[in-house]
Amino acid sequence: MNIVRPVGHADLEQLCQLANKVSPGMTTFPPNKAILEKKINASQAAFSGNGDDYLMVVEAHNSGRILGTAGVYANIGLHTPFYSFAMLTRTQQCYDLDMRVSSRTLHLVNAYAGETEVGTLILDPTLRGKGLGKLAAKSRYLLMAQFRSRFGNRVMAELRGWSDSNAVSPFWEHVGKYFFKGLTYEQADLLSATTNNQFIADLMPTHPIYVELLPEAAKAVIGKPHDLGRSALNMLLKEGFRYENTIDIFDGGPTVHANIDDIRSVANSQLHTISAIGTPIAHAKRCLVCNDSLTDFRVAEVLVGFDANEDIVISQHEADALYLGVGSALRILPLEM
Structure with a gap:
């Protein structure tokens, strides 16, 4: 029997072991005791009614082994901006030449202020395909349904973007790294997860980025999830989440959202x-x-x-x-x- 419960300080060693198993790539859940301890502290405050960052673990009830994690984060974007790229399409027409041109542009936005994020869906890689992902994912919706007043009306999820077998992200290589010179993708993503994100406001462009001017390798992965995240995306879509052209600023991964009361597991x-x-x-x-x-x-x-x-x-x-x-x-x- 597996139980989903709030994370505790006694889980720290096992969380580090789990983080080591999924690194590199999962930069928001690094094998760093200091960072993970902060996550535990924030979660314990939330489950005591005094915070917004709920982190749960999937535990084998008989053995106490930690099999995975799942997180719910209320009121994102209020105290720390939650930056994304919104992709818009602009159409221009020249009547003299009878010509119409559509251009896609990326705009830096903090579009999810006050909303709830579901994330940190992490499973022991050796246990994939055993139904733990569904248990971990749906436990988040039961938490929101049971304590509805603690969460906003809209819920979003940001999925890890596509990278190759060497963990190289084409979107980062052709977009992000030019604005964060000297930082690797892993360093930038870790800063985003552990700071107030002022570095993004200071360094990211304030003007739109024209998608058509990007290399094909970068354009091809806009809104494309990592291969290991496809099942997570499919679960989100089945719950009623939708992709509407909002992506991660570092790797171009898709961001999806839904009204909380329309999420299938909440409603049912x-x-x-x-x-x-x-x-x-x-x-x-x-x-x-x-x-x-x-x-x-x-x-x-x-x-x-x-x-x-x-x-x-x-x-x-x-x-x-x-x-x-x-x-x-x-x-x-x-x-x-």
């Missing part, structure tokens, strides 16, 4: 009360279930019994793992068969 989850603890036999369904405690938030995939009166039954083992008892409120998201 329902609040119930446990009627009994026992063996769920009648009309049992595999569901994702979370409790209603912010401080001790827990999510797991469990077998839920629904009787003729819509009474809810789960097993003692699963109730204990989720900190639930008879009369406890729980949020249920039925899994697709």
Whole structure:
């Protein structure tokens, strides 16, 4: 049985080990204890009701092994700008020559101020394809559904852009590095994740960048996710997220967004009360279930019994793992068969 729960300081060593497994490339989750400890502190404040950066871990309940992470970040772009490139199309027409020309341009924007970001979806590479990604991803939506007032009306996700087998990003090589001379892609992305981003405002161009003037290698990867991020993008699209020509300023990866109440897992989850603890036999369904405690938030995939009166039954083992008892409120998201 796997549990999703808030990260704690006791997880630091395992988080470093996980970060080492996914490096290089995952610059927002580096194998750096000082940076990861700051993330833990910020998350603990959020789950105590005094912050916005919620970081959760996927834990093998019996062994305590950390299998992955998932994050939710409310009110982005307010205290620290969240910069992106918005790609706009401008059409000009010359009637004398009967000619029309359309040009795409990239504009530096802070378009997501006050919104919620879902991210830090990281899994142990040795465990891909075992359903952990779905558990980790959907746990974020259950958190938002259960504590709706803590999150804005729109949710976004920024996906890692395409790079080759040597971790070289064509977009960075032909765009970003010319504005951040002396910095590598990894250094710039790490600064973006760990500073107030003033360096972006100071160094990035204030005028539009014409896409048609870029090399083909850079144009080809605009809005293209990394090969390892395609499954994450597909999960987001199935939840109702849409890509609308906003990209990461460093690697050109796609940014997608959705209205929070339209996200499939938010809309399809329902609040119930446990009627009994026992063996769920009648009309049992595999569901994702979370409790209603912010401080001790827990999510797991469990077998839920629904009787003729819509009474809810789960097993003692699963109730204990989720900190639930008879009369406890729980949020249920039925899994697709």
